Amino acid sequence: MNPEENYSSQRKASNYSDVLHTDDDINPIPPQCGYTFSIIKALLIYPLAILPLGTGLLLAYWYRALWVRLTYSSCPLSRATTVVMTDEYGQQRVSTVQVTTFPDAYSAIGNKVEISSCATRYLTHCRLRYLYSDDEKKFILLRGHDCDRTLAGIHESITGLSGRDYELRKATYGINSIDVPVKPILVMLYQEVLTPFYAFQILCLVVWYVEEYYYYGAFIVLSSLFTISYSLFQTYTSAVQLHELVRQSCTVNVIRDGRELRDVPGESLVPGDVMVIPPTGMSMPCDAVLLTGTAIVNEASLTGESIPVTKTPLPQTPDELYSSERHKQHTLFGGTHVIQTRFYNNSAVLAVATRTAFSTSKGSMVRSILYQKPFNSKFYRDAFIFIGVLAIIAAGGFLFSFIFYSVSKYVQPDGISISYLLLSPRVYALRGFDLITIVVPPALPIAITIGTVYAVARLKKNNIFCIAQQRVNLCGKIKLVCFDKTGTLTEDSLDMEGVVTSTNQQFSPMVTDPSSLLPCPLLYGMTTCHSLTLINGQLLGDPLDVKMFNSTGWTLEEPGEDTSRFDVIIPTIVKPPLAEGQDGVQLGIMKQFTFSSELQRMSVLVKTLPSHDPKLFHVYMKGAPEKIRDLCRPDSVPEEFNEVLSSFTQKGMRVLAVGHRTIDVAWHKTDKIERDMVECDLEFGGLIIMKNSLKPETTPVISVLKNANIRTVMVTGDNLLTAVSVARECGMIEPDHQAIMVKADSTSATPSVTFHLLKRGGDFLCSQNLKDDPQGHTSHVMNGYQQMEVMVQRQYHLIIDGKSFETIKLQFPALLPRLLVKGSVFARMSPDQKAQLVTDLQGLGYGVGMCGDGANDCGALKAAHAGISLSEAEASVASPFTSKVP
Numbered sequence: 001m002n003p004e005e006n007y008s009s010q011r012k013a014s015n016y017s018d019v020l021h022t023d024d025d026i027n028p029i030p031p032q033c034g035y036t037f038s039i040i041k042a043l044l045i046y047p048l049a050i051l052p053l054g055t056g057l058l059l060a061y062w063y064r065a066l067w068v069r070l071t072y073s074s075c076p077l078s079r080a081t082t083v084v085m086t087d088e089y090g091q092q093r094v095s096t097v098q099v100t101t102f103p104d105a106y107s108a109i110g111n112k113v114e115i116s117s118c119a120t121r122y123l124t125h126c127r128l129r130y131l132y133s134d135d136e137k138k139f140i141l142l143r144g145h146d147c148d149r150t151l152a153g154i155h156e157s158i159t160g161l162s163g164r165d166y167e168l169r170k171a172t173y174g175i176n177s178i179d180v181p182v183k184p185i186l187v188m189l190y191q192e193v194l195t196p197f198y199a200f201q202i203l204c205l206v207v208w209y210v211e212e213y214y215y216y217g218a219f220i221v222l223s224s225l226f227t228i229s230y231s232l233f234q235t236y237t238s239a240v241q242l243h244e245l246v247r248q249s250c251t252v253n254v255i256r257d258g259r260e261l262r263d264v265p266g267e268s269l270v271p272g273d274v275m276v277i278p279p280t281g282m283s284m285p286c287d288a289v290l291l292t293g294t295a296i297v298n299e300a301s302l303t304g305e306s307i308p309v310t311k312t313p314l315p316q317t318p319d320e321l322y323s324s325e326r327h328k329q330h331t332l333f334g335g336t337h338v339i340q341t342r343f344y345n346n347s348a349v350l351a352v353a354t355r356t357a358f359s360t361s362k363g364s365m366v367r368s369i370l371y372q373k374p375f376n377s378k379f380y381r382d383a384f385i386f387i388g389v390l391a392i393i394a395a396g397g398f399l400f401s402f403i404f405y406s407v408s409k410y411v412q413p414d415g416i417s418i419s420y421l422l423l424s425p426r427v428y429a430l431r432g433f434d435l436i437t438i439v440v441p442p443a444l445p446i447a448i449t450i451g452t453v454y455a456v457a458r459l460k461k462n463n464i465f466c467i468a469q470q471r472v473n474l475c476g477k478i479k480l481v482c483f484d485k486t487g488t489l490t491e492d493s494l495d496m497e498g499v500v501t502s503t504n505q506q507f508s509p510m511v512t513d514p515s516s517l518l519p520c521p522l523l524y525g526m527t528t529c530h531s532l533t534l535i536n537g538q539l540l541g542d543p544l545d546v547k548m549f550n551s552t553g554w555t556l557e558e559p560g561e562d563t564s565r566f567d568v569i570i571p572t573i574v575k576p577p578l579a580e581g582q583d584g585v586q587l588g589i590m591k592q593f594t595f596s597s598e599l600q601r602m603s604v605l606v607k608t609l610p611s612h613d614p615k616l617f618h619v620y621m622k623g624a625p626e627k628i629r630d631l632c633r634p635d636s637v638p639e640e641f642n643e644v645l646s647s648f649t650q651k652g653m654r655v656l657a658v659g660h661r662t663i664d665v666a667w668h669k670t671d672k673i674e675r676d677m678v679e680c681d682l683e684f685g686g687l688i689i690m691k692n693s694l695k696p697e698t699t700p701v702i703s704v705l706k707n708a709n710i711r712t713v714m715v716t717g718d719n720l721l722t723a724v725s726v727a728r729e730c731g732m733i734e735p736d737h738q739a740i741m742v743k744a745d746s747t748s749a750t751p752s753v754t755f756h757l758l759k760r761g762g763d764f765l766c767s768q769n770l771k772d773d774p775q776g777h778t779s780h781v782m783n784g785y786q787q788m789e790v791m792v793q794r795q796y797h798l799i800i801d802g803k804s805f806e807t808i809k810l811q812f813p814a815l816l817p818r819l820l821v822k823g824s825v826f827a828r829m830s831p832d833q834k835a836q837l838v839t840d841l842q843g844l845g846y847g848v849g850m851c852g853d854g855a856n857d858c859g860a861l862k863a864a865h866a867g868i869s870l871s872e873a874e875a876s877v878a879s880p881f882t883s884k885v886p
Contacts, residue, residue, distance in 0.1 A: 030085050030088075031085065031086040032138060033083065033084045034077040034078075034079070034080025034082075034083050035068055035069070035073060035075060035080055035081070036080060037082075038071065038073040041071050041072070041073065042071050058194065058199055061194055062196065064094045065084045065092035065093070068082055069084075077132065077138055078132070078137065080097055081097050082094060082096055083097060083139065085123075085139075087125075087371065093126065095125050097122070097123050097132075098121070098122055098124075099122075100122060100172065122139070123139055126370075127358040127367055127371075128141060128142070128367075129141075129174060130142065142173065144354045144355035144359055145272045145352065145355070146271075146287075146289065146322050146355065149322050150317070150318060150320060151317040151320050151321075151322055152318040154289055154322055154352060155291060155314065155316050158274060159255070160257070160273070161270075161272050161273060161274075162256070166273070169270035169271065173271060174357065175268075175357065176267050176357050177357055178358060178360070179243075180243050180246055180366065181243065182240055182243050183239065185236065188232055188236060189232060192228055192231055192232060193228070197445050201220065201442050205217050205221065207430060207437055211430055223450075226450075227450070230449070231449070238467055246366050248285060248335070249266065250266045250283055251263040251265055252269065252275050252276070252282065253276040253278070254274065254276070255273075255274040255350070256273070260276060260348075266285030266286070267285075269286050269353050269356055270353065270356060271353050274291070275288060275353060276349070276350060277295060277348075277351055278341070279340060279341050279349075280340060281295075281296075281337065281338040281339045281341065282338050283337050284332050284334050284337070284338060285334065286353045286354075287324065287331065287332070287354050287355040287356075287360045288351035288353050289314050289322070289327075289330055289331055289332070290314060291351060292313055292347065292348070292349055293313065293342060293347075293350070294311065294313070294342045294349075295310075295311040295332060295340070295341045296309070296310055296311075296339045296340050296341075296342075296533055296535065298336060298337045298339055299336045308535070308541060309594075310329075310531050310533065310592065311330060312329060313330065315674075324361075332351055333362070334361055335361065372862070390439050391439075393439050394435055394439035397435040397436075398436055452469050452472045452473065456469060456472060459881070464882070464884075465883075466880060467879075467882070468880035474847065474865045474866055477847035477865070478710060478847040478848070478865065479847045479848075480711040480713060480841060480846045480847070480849070481851060482714075482715045482834075482837070482848065482864070483712065483714055483852075484714075484716060484852035485714055485716035485718055485726055486692065486717075487870065488853050489698045489714070489726060489730060490694055490695060490726060491693050492543060494543065494547050494691065495690065495693070497653055497689040497691045498510040498513075498689050499511050499522060499526070499686060499687065500686050501520055501522045501686040502522075502684050502685060502686045503520075505636065505638045505639060507638050507640065510689065513551075514551045514552050514553075515552055517552075520685070521620070521685040521686075522686035522688075523552060524587060524606070524620060525620040525622055525658035525660060526548050526551075526622075526688065527549060527552050527554045528604050529602060529604050529621065529622040529658065530542070530545035530602075530604075530622075531595065531602070532545050532546065532549055539556060542595075544654075547690065548688060548690075554575060554577065555574065555575050556573070556574050558572050572589040574586070574589070585608070586608075586610075587606050587608060587609070588609050589606055590605045590670050591605040591671065592604050592605075593675045593678070595623075600623050600627045602621070602623060603619060603621035603675070603679050604621075605617055605619060605670055605673065606619070606620060615664045615665060616662060617662065617665055618663075619661045619678045619682070620658065620659075620660050620685075621658065621659045621660070621679055621682060622656055622657070622688075623657065624656070625641075625656065625657040625687065627657075628657035628659045631659060631679055631680060631682055632682045632684040633682065633683060633684075636682075637684045638684070644687070645687070645721075648687070649719050649720075649721030650721050652726050653689050653692075653725075654689075654692050654722060655690075656687070656688040656690070657684070657685075657687055657688070658686055658688065659682035659684055660683055661678075661681060661682045663677075663678060692722075692726075699729075699730050702730050702731045711846075713732075713823065714824065714826065715837060715860065716828075717802075717827075718828070720799060720800075720801050720827035722827075724799055724825055727797075727825050732797075732824055733825075737795045739796070739799050739824075740756065740796050740797065741755070741756040741757075742755060742808070743755075743756065743800075743804050744800075744803075744804040744808045745804075751807070797824035798818075798819055798823045799823070799824065799825045800823060800825075801826075801827045802826070802827070803828065805819075806833065816840070820837075820840055821844070831857070831858070831860075834857065834860040835863045838860045838863040838864050842865070847865050848865050849864055850863070850866075850867045850868070851868050852867075852870070858879070861879040866880060866881065867879045868881040868882070868883055869881070869882045869883070870883050
């Protein structure tokens with residue numbers, strides 16, 4: 001059974017199976033318990049909660065899930081009116097069950113699935129809608145239009161929804177809106193005053209004023225008013241900023257019932273709606289898949305990089321399931337801005353909505369801000385333990401005073417003995433409460449708040465802005481700071497250093513001026529293998545591609561108006577300078593396979609113009625040298641490849657490689673050719689060497705941190721040797737310290753770990769594997785590590801790439817703590833691996849700071865105790881600190 005048939009059979013198995021959703025990052029069926037209101041329990045609990053000065057009601061406000069259990073009766077989810085759900089961080093949240101009524105009992109979702117009832121029960125948990133499933137007997141996350149669908153299946157949606165389908169989906173999915181309403185000031189004040197700290201202060205003030213401690217009480221009142229006012233100001237300002245950030249209102253043209261509807265509000269879109277993307281572009285109100293045409297998109301709101309990205313139509317592969325991550329080059333993400341579209345013969349550029357509201361990529365980013373991972377740091381744990389110990393002492397003192405005054409007797413003039421407590425119960429009760437207010441200092445949080453306010457003000461003067469003030473106190477506990485490389489330690493821009501061509505398995509001497517190259521595959525790869533585009537006459541794209549293309553002296557042309565370039569057969573043409581007399585040679589870029597960070601490469605299908613063979617096409621591929629080498633024929637790769645590559649990367653150069661081949665394919669089949677068919681059996685073309693300079697501030701900052709005994713670590717997606725060179729240049733690795741590269745291999749039958757001394761040529765130190773002791777992960781590997789330490793005999797730093805890091809975590813866990821303690825450079829790290837590294841370092845007790853600038857750093861920025869972003873883009877809004885000085 002193919003995936004499409006399997007999916008169809010699953011839809012038929014359940015009335016709602018096609019709208020119930022499974023996501024990789026969200027638990028589709030979180031732990032949940034159903035409750036219904038109990039009058040008997042309420043009559044018993046409410047008086048007990050009200051009598052002790054309303055203390056029980058305060059506890060109910062602070063612990064809603066516990067209050068539900070006390071006043072509601074447990075029941076099956078099918079009858080529940082209130083549900084307690086546990087989120088991914090273990091926090092329990094209370095949701096109220098609601099009912100939506102369908103306008104037609106026999107409408108359909110997807111492929112005409114009959115709905116058996118007019119009403120469906122649902123709830124909202126962390127801004128996501130969960131629908132009750134009769135089969136699962138639980139509430140399950142509502143799916144998008146993209147889940148478990150094949151690429152060909154998504155293309156079947158191109159005709160749009162019928163009116164009945166739309167009404168049903170609208171009732172099911174709700175409004176397409178990412179709205180974070182700003183609470184009124186009075187509501188914020190109410191919530192602030194009812195925190196445990198201020199509730200305790202109110203008790204203290206009552207005691208002090210009864211005992212006539214007017215001056216101290218007045219001081220605490222004034223201090224509290226100041227802290228409450230400041231907290232309200234910060235909370236309200238952050239709420240307004242977030243509200244303005246996520247607010248989006250637009251109109252779109254939609255195809256429904258086979259006709260185009262104009263100026264439809266974006267809030268009314270539902271998954272499955274087919275939108276017409278206008279030639280002049282638009283802001284995307286939801287996640288969508290591009291079905292026809294091509295779009296130029298600015299994704300700065302999500303990635304932090306304001307580089308136009310070319311989106312191409314989704315292929316119509318019948319047996320491949322869609323994935324927003326794997327097929328992101330065909331996906332228009334909500335919140336991004338489409339600059340312009342291009343289309344054939346004035347036909348419309350169409351995209352089908354896949355996810356709406358908080359299910360979109362932008363919605364996920366907003367949810368990560370609203371529902372952050374609970375911060376569990378040693379600082380706060382110790383603070384609560386300290387307050388807890390004081391509270392125990394205060395309770396003990398209160399109990400002792402109560403017993404003491406109860407037992408002690410006062411002899412009256414008439415000879416009758418009476419307990420001091422009975423003689424003056426008000427005075428001695430106050431004495432007991434006084435002990436509590438003295439032992440637990442109510443002014444301590446005020447002092448901390450004032451210190452935090454002052455610290456935030458100092459940061460603001462240096463153009464560093466804080467959105468999570470509780471992190472300020474943790475900055476003093478930082479013992480390690482992780483840095484991204486490109487754009488953080490080094491400049492964003494690159495300078496062309498030169499190129500090295502390869503012919504007959506031999507490298508030629510480096511040419512510093514690529515424009516002087518004679519026609520060769522390397523030159524043609526530099527001029528065609530990119531995603532550059534002309535917008536209003538300006539060449540836009542990745543800065544690396546712009547620098548590379550401009551260095552050749554060639555020109556790029558896209559015939560016709562900006563929005564009609566697909567009216568011609570070849571939309572993009574590159575030409576050499578006319579002065580060289582090569583104006584007869586033109587290269588037409590027929591198809592692009594855009595750059596993928598997972599694949600670490602991109603490729604293009606090129607036609608030489610004029611051409612005498614209509615079926616002859618050229619493939620040019622550019623990417624990480626190691627990846628290109630593996631995809632080239634071994635007999636075309638120079639034998640000194642590793643030595644030449646190391647000679648450049650050890651100098652801190654950014655190195656790319658180019659491969660090429662020719663293929664025979666019919667002209668009309670080029671648009672449907674698959675990536676795997678062209679990215680194989682290539683011939684190695686040469687290397688492109690670019691220089692990435694350090695920022696002027698980098699070395700002084702690293703020096704300051706080292707003098708403060710704060711360890712520095714580089715976490716980058718760049719080449720390992722390039723990263724080591726930058727680490728040495730900025731002082732992360734001292735000149736007299738050794739750099740040891742750790743390589744872990746799990747592809748063979750005997751997983752192994754090897755250590756290499758990173759000198760010129762990379763001297764081999766030692767190797768350990770599990771061949772002789774397959775179960776002895778701990779002893780065998782640690783023996784090899786100790787052997788390496790003996791051979792080095794001086795201070796050293798461990799260097800590792802992402803692949804080896806993942807292997808060591810899985811195969812050699814005993815080595816991981818040593819790696820984390822001595823590791824200074826982690827290269828070729830994916831965004832998830834960066835975040836995992838930060839978490840692992842925190843597990844060793846480090847207070848971890850993270851400094852980065854791009855979307856690939858966002859996970860690590862949020863995971864760190866103190867993350868500081870050097871980008872002002874929306875993608876970094878979840879970072880606790882943001883610097884306006886890049």
